[in-house]
Amino acid sequence: MLPSAEKSEGDGEEGSVSNWFNGIVDKVQDLEIHDKIGNGMDNMKRTVGSFHNSMRDAVADLPDVSMPSVPVVKSAAERQINLACDPSSAGDMGDSARAVLLLEKIKEKFKDRLEADELAEIDLVWESLGGKAGAEDGQEADGARKSITSWYMPPCGPRDLPEGWLEEMDRLDFDLRKVVSHVGEQSVLSSVCLYIFRGLGYLEVLGADEEVFTSWVEKVARGYAPDNPYHNQVHAADVVVTCKGFLMNSIIDDLESKLEGTALLLAATVHDYAHPGRTNNYLIATKHELAIRYNDTAVLESFHVSSAFTIMQEPNCDVLKGLGVAEYTTMRKRMIELVLATDLTQHFSTVGSFKAAVEGGAMDMKKIEDRSAVLKVILKTADVSNPTKPRQIYKYWTNAIMGEFYAQGDEERERGMKCSPFMDKLEPSLIKCQMGFMDFIVAPLFQQFTNFVESKCPGKSIREAMENLTANKAIWQKVQAEYEGASALQFCPDSFF
Numbered sequence: 001m002l003p004s005a006e007k008s009e010g011d012g013e014e015g016s017v018s019n020w021f022n023g024i025v026d027k028v029q030d031l032e033i034h035d036k037i038g039n040g041m042d043n044m045k046r047t048v049g050s051f052h053n054s055m056r057d058a059v060a061d062l063p064d065v066s067m068p069s070v071p072v073v074k075s076a077a078e079r080q081i082n083l084a085c086d087p088s089s090a091g092d093m094g095d096s097a098r099a100v101l102l103l104e105k106i107k108e109k110f111k112d113r114l115e116a117d118e119l120a121e122i123d124l125v126w127e128s129l130g131g132k133a134g135a136e137d138g139q140e141a142d143g144a145r146k147s148i149t150s151w152y153m154p155p156c157g158p159r160d161l162p163e164g165w166l167e168e169m170d171r172l173d174f175d176l177r178k179v180v181s182h183v184g185e186q187s188v189l190s191s192v193c194l195y196i197f198r199g200l201g202y203l204e205v206l207g208a209d210e211e212v213f214t215s216w217v218e219k220v221a222r223g224y225a226p227d228n229p230y231h232n233q234v235h236a237a238d239v240v241v242t243c244k245g246f247l248m249n250s251i252i253d254d255l256e257s258k259l260e261g262t263a264l265l266l267a268a269t270v271h272d273y274a275h276p277g278r279t280n281n282y283l284i285a286t287k288h289e290l291a292i293r294y295n296d297t298a299v300l301e302s303f304h305v306s307s308a309f310t311i312m313q314e315p316n317c318d319v320l321k322g323l324g325v326a327e328y329t330t331m332r333k334r335m336i337e338l339v340l341a342t343d344l345t346q347h348f349s350t351v352g353s354f355k356a357a358v359e360g361g362a363m364d365m366k367k368i369e370d371r372s373a374v375l376k377v378i379l380k381t382a383d384v385s386n387p388t389k390p391r392q393i394y395k396y397w398t399n400a401i402m403g404e405f406y407a408q409g410d411e412e413r414e415r416g417m418k419c420s421p422f423m424d425k426l427e428p429s430l431i432k433c434q435m436g437f438m439d440f441i442v443a444p445l446f447q448q449f450t451n452f453v454e455s456k457c458p459g460k461s462i463r464e465a466m467e468n469l470t471a472n473k474a475i476w477q478k479v480q481a482e483y484e485g486a487s488a489l490q491f492c493p494d495s496f497f
């Protein structure tokens with residue numbers, strides 16, 4: 001049920017929008033986050049009714065394809081609208097600030113499609129939450145946005161997951177979005193990690209208590225930018241869960257110690273930490289501070305893993321404190337080499353040497369280097385596993401990554417640079433991008449991993465992944481053959497997925 005604008009004036013009824021806002025205002029004051037937000041929320045009470053209507057209409061009007069990021073923005077917007085209009089789902093201050101950031105984004109991206117009064121509504125809500133205050137003293141809108149973002153400290157703490165999901169997560173068709181619906185996007189990474197680490201006994205391996213693990217993983221989760229269409233904490237959680245699935249469906253029985261599994265899942269947790277939503281090549285070309293810091297070499301990967309260890313130095317966050325010196329050294333070495341292996345410039349050499357080892361029959365699971373090579377391959381397969389999932393899951397992630405690509409392309413165009421391959425939304429080549437990714441990156445890697453599992457892991461199989469890959473590729477072939485606008489597609493066409 002969505003409360004009407006009149007109702008939002010507040011009649012004291014349980015669950016009304018007014019009560020919801022009053023609750024939030026109290027919470028803000030209790031937490032002493034920022035009194036501007038408290039005042040802003042108070043003002044927002046007056047605008048929530050019209051906020052809802054204009055947003056709902058604006059979003060309903062957005063087409064499914066042919067505009068950048070629409071599928072992603074649309075689902076995020078729907079969530080925020082529901083939040084703003086359903087008091088029972090009100091979580092916290094961060095949720096509301098996020099709604100406002102989203103409004104701003106929608107306004108910017110879709111200004112041509114919104115009526116003047118809708119734009120005015122958006123301004124009003126934005127201002128009432130303190131955006132205008134942040135823009136004082138000559139700060140530009142960007143400064144204001146940063147100001148709001150810095151107030152916006154979403155809770156990223158873990159929530160409980162149902163019993164039985166631990167086994168379900170080993171299925172290769174497990175849909176991470178199910179966890180997102182259960183705990184919310186901001187809690188997905190910490191919830192998944194605590195649940196799995198607890199369930200597999202990895203907390204004991206680390207000798208870490210839950211409190212320390214929780215505060216570390218919460219900080220890691222908070223580092224993932226919620227605004228990135230793809231490289232956000234949902235992707236990180238997806239890679240953690242997929243890694244666990246591949247581990248359980250391959251070498252888990254052969255692991256000499258749980259230390260290796262722990263290293264793998266810790267690496268998966270941090271493997272895209274604070275990703276800026278831009279590629280290494282872009283950071284290098286624009287002389288980004290990270291490219292300068294890491295000498296243009298595995299820029300992001302070095303940054304992700306180094307940051308994860310920096311967080312461990314914060315109070316109450318050292319998840320590796322319980323390890324002995326030798327174990328710590330091994331764990332750190334493993335985590336670093338695993339995250340660095342996700343750099344796609346290493347892809348062909350990693351796959352090549354893995355293939356030679358598997359086909360040559362030289363793979364010895366008692367050897368530490370060979371087990372380490374398998375762990376690398378597991379993290380890499382999980383990281384690029386989207387096309388090996390059932391088509392609805394594949395479609396979701398494809399639209400997300402394309403949204404992020406086009407955002408980079410837009411920025412490149414603004415800077416007068418040549419758009420990177422597949423990132424120019426004005427000259428999209430979605431099918432070529434996806435088929436190339438499947439043929440050159442995903443298929444050779446999964447083929448070798450499948451061969452390995454079948455030759456070295458009796459009774460285990462990941463064949464389903466290759467089958468899904470073939471099926472997803474067939475969809476693109478069908479689109480190409482039967483869809484007139486195939487060559488101009490920016491996102492996956494609904495009618496084929």
Ligand SMILES: [Zn+2]
Pocket residue numbers: 235239271272383
């Ligand atoms: Zn990744």
